[in-house]
Amino acid sequence: MATLILAEHDNIKLKESTNKAVTAANLIGDTIDILVVGNDCMSVATQASKVTHASKVIIVEESYYQNMLAEPVSDLIVSLMKDYKTLMSPATTNGKNILPRVAATLDVSQISEITAVIDKNTFERPIYAGNAIATIRTTTEKNVITVRTTAFDAATNENNTEIEILNATANPCLSEFIEEKISGSERPELTSAKIIISGGRGMQSGDNFSMLDKIADKLGAAVGASRAAVDAGFVPNEYQVGQTGKVVAPDLYIAVGISGAIQHLAGMKDSKVIVAINKDEEAPIFEVADYGLVADLFDAIPELEDGLNNIK
Amino acid sequence: MKVLVPVKRVVDYNVKIKVDSQSQDIDLTNIKMSMNPFDEIAVEEAIRLKESGQVEETIALSIGPSQCQETIRNALAMGMDRGIHIETEHSPEPLIVAKLINEIVKKEEADIIILGKQAIDDDCSQTGQMLSALMNCSLATFASKITFEDDQVIVTREIDGGLQTIKLQKPTVITTDLRLNEPRYASLPNIMRAKKKIIDKYLPDDLNIDMTPKLDVIKIEEPPKRQGGGKVETIKELVEKLKNEAGVI
Ligand SMILES: Cc1cc2nc3c(=O)[nH]c(=O)nc-3n(C[C@H](O)[C@H](O)[C@H](O)COP(=O)(O)OP(=O)(O)OC[C@H]3O[C@@H](n4cnc5c(N)ncnc54)[C@H](O)[C@@H]3O)c2cc1C
Numbered sequence: 393m394a395t396l397i398l399a400e401h402d403n404i405k406l407k408e409s410t411n412k413a414v415t416a417a418n419l420i421g422d423t424i425d426i427l428v429v430g431n432d433c434m435s436v437a438t439q440a441s442k443v444t445h446a447s448k449v450i451i452v453e454e455s456y457y458q459n460m461l462a463e464p465v466s467d468l469i470v471s472l473m474k475d476y477k478t479l480m481s482p483a484t485t486n487g488k489n490i491l492p493r494v495a496a497t498l499d500v501s502q503i504s505e506i507t508a509v510i511d512k513n514t515f516e517r518p519i520y521a522g523n524a525i526a527t528i529r530t531t532t533e534k535n536v537i538t539v540r541t542t543a544f545d546a547a548t549n550e551n552n553t554e555i556e557i558l559n560a561t562a563n564p565c566l567s568e569f570i571e572e573k574i575s576g577s578e579r580p581e582l583t584s585a586k587i588i589i590s591g592g593r594g595m596q597s598g599d600n601f602s603m604l605d606k607i608a609d610k611l612g613a614a615v616g617a618s619r620a621a622v623d624a625g626f627v628p629n630e631y632q633v634g635q636t637g638k639v640v641a642p643d644l645y646i647a648v649g650i651s652g653a654i655q656h657l658a659g660m661k662d663s664k665v666i667v668a669i670n671k672d673e674e675a676p677i678f679e680v681a682d683y684g685l686v687a688d689l690f691d692a693i694p695e696l697e698d699g700l701n702n703i704k
Numbered sequence: 705m706k707v708l709v710p711v712k713r714v715v716d717y718n719v720k721i722k723v724d725s726q727s728q729d730i731d732l733t734n735i736k737m738s739m740n741p742f743d744e745i746a747v748e749e750a751i752r753l754k755e756s757g758q759v760e761e762t763i764a765l766s767i768g769p770s771q772c773q774e775t776i777r778n779a780l781a782m783g784m785d786r787g788i789h790i791e792t793e794h795s796p797e798p799l800i801v802a803k804l805i806n807e808i809v810k811k812e813e814a815d816i817i818i819l820g821k822q823a824i825d826d827d828c829s830q831t832g833q834m835l836s837a838l839m840n841c842s843l844a845t846f847a848s849k850i851t852f853e854d855d856q857v858i859v860t861r862e863i864d865g866g867l868q869t870i871k872l873q874k875p876t877v878i879t880t881d882l883r884l885n886e887p888r889y890a891s892l893p894n895i896m897r898a899k900k901k902i903i904d905k906y907l908p909d910d911l912n913i914d915m916t917p918k919l920d921v922i923k924i925e926e927p928p929k930r931q932g933g934g935k936v937e938t939i940k941e942l943v944e945k946l947k948n949e950a951g952v953i
Pocket residue numbers: 591592593594595617618619620621632633634635636637638648649650651652653654655656659669670671672675687688689690717741742824
């Protein structure tokens with residue numbers, strides 16, 4: 393049997409999270425096909441055909457797939473699943489939106505955000521904001537799985553497989569796209585950045601985030617935030633790191649003016665090196681930090697910016 | 705129009721759970737339980753829809769042991785009209801929850817079902833999406849804004865890159881994100897009033913749903929502990945250590 397992977401992309405570029413799902417799929421051991429659903433997205437299929445371990449890329453293009461609406465995309469996937477034992481996708485908002493709809497149609501339960509593959513039917517996944525790890529075995533013929541991308545390395549791009557073009561299934565016309573506001577920052581994406589600097593309520597305002605931007609520019613880092621900073625309107629929602637935001641695991645995570653609530657830690661505690669800058673020495677963030685600095689961020693951050701000038 | 709809001713009873717979000725290594729399960733003795741925070745947001749939204757006159761009736765539904773009645777009472781105290789409790793030994797896996805909810809949707813002819821985007825205990829984020837498949841209706845996950853236009857529902861969704869707005873046919877399933885609204889507290893008079901509201905009770909058998917799980921939980925363990933607590937005194941020391949000791953800059 394084979395595994396089908398729903399590719400994450402923006403109709404132009406294949407996202408690295410797809411390569412990470414491929415690594416997880418490869419641990420299952422079955423043949424891997426990558427499905428590119430979108431509109432005018434042959435360039436994505438070409439990139440997908442390079443991904444190591446893939447045996448085939450399937451592309452389905454249609455205007456109503458442009459924005460990955462759940463209903464038409466899940467109908468399409470269901471129509472393909474007779475040939476596959478496993479459906480996988482990275483646990484992006486698209487994967488989370490679409491895969492459970494496929495699972496229920498196939499009458500199987502989904503395993504969300506796996507962090508390890510034990511065997512074909514057994515997987516590990518975090519529960520309770522990562523404070524426990526559950527080992528789950530499926531008992532059904534087919535498996536539907538989303539993959540926590542921080543837990544797997546990206547598959548390389550040393551392949552050249554065939555691309556098969558398939559026809560769209562009908563548009564059920566249950567919903568309609570109106571608009572998208574994508575922030576499109578110049579910086580690396582949070583989920584793939586090697587370095588992240590995040591600000592919390594301690595930043596006091598959106599304007600003050602420009603202090604973090606300057607450091608991010610110097611380090612080639614992405615900028616993240618706690619929920620409190622997003623709720624206060626300092627930065628947009630897609631900055632949120634945590635249990636219910638983005639899960640990240642960069643080489644270096646710098647938390648500035650963040651207390652370290654369970655829900656925030658859930659999204660960043662697997663980072664290789666954690667730095668915390670907080671004026672409250674009792675802040676729980678220090679319990680997970682490799683390098684904690686008890687200081688007022690308004691003194692420390694400009695100093696850090698200067699300090700970084702001297703190292704390069 | 706009728707709105708149905710499934711509410712789950714979960715470990716309170718402030719509690720840091722412990723794994724009992726003997727039973728290889730979460731230790732739930734004497735632990736504070738609350739309504740799943742995303743479901744409070746769903747309840748708040750349903751009540752606002754009713755207050756603005758767009759909805760005739762709001763129903764809260766919980767699936768699980770008898771204590772779920774407290775969770776339903778909570779929703780009623782916030783302002784939901786009535787409750788439904790499907791009694792099960794514990795909360796079943798999302799597919800089965802979705803099937804049970806679907807039966808209630810059919811009985812009640814609900815048009816709009818608002819769920820939380822994820823339960824903070826199992827962190828599955830599946831139930832709403834699965835329900836939409838069973839109902840074969842439209843779906844809007846991670847909602848941060850809901851409005852009505854003629855006979856359609858407009859939802860703005862929080863997605864990885866920013867925000868997406870879509871228009872949905874009814875019936876529809878919506879799941880809530882954190883920024884949809886700020887849930888109200890129940891006032892004392894409303895808590896009193898809630899005691900008189902009706903909670904209907906069902907058993908899974910009444911609804912003809914097969915409760916056999918499709919997933920086996922083999923074990924639950926504690927995650928590897930992170931060795932933290934290191935301190936630096938100055939920025940200079942920090943930069944030096946990041947460069948020479950950790951080698952990350
Ligand atoms: C259902 C649910 C889901 C949630 N999901 C998430 C999530 O995904 N991500 C998330 O982050 N949170 C999440 N939360 C919220 C979480 O519980 C915390 O409320 C939030 O993380 C707190 O953000 P904070 O650390 O920025 O703010 P606070 O807890 O207010 O901490 C601010 C910190 O800044 C420090 N500070 C203030 N001024 C300065 C200064 N001048 N210099 C240095 N330090 C200073 C303070 O000492 C304090 O430690 C969720 C909550 C719920 C209920």
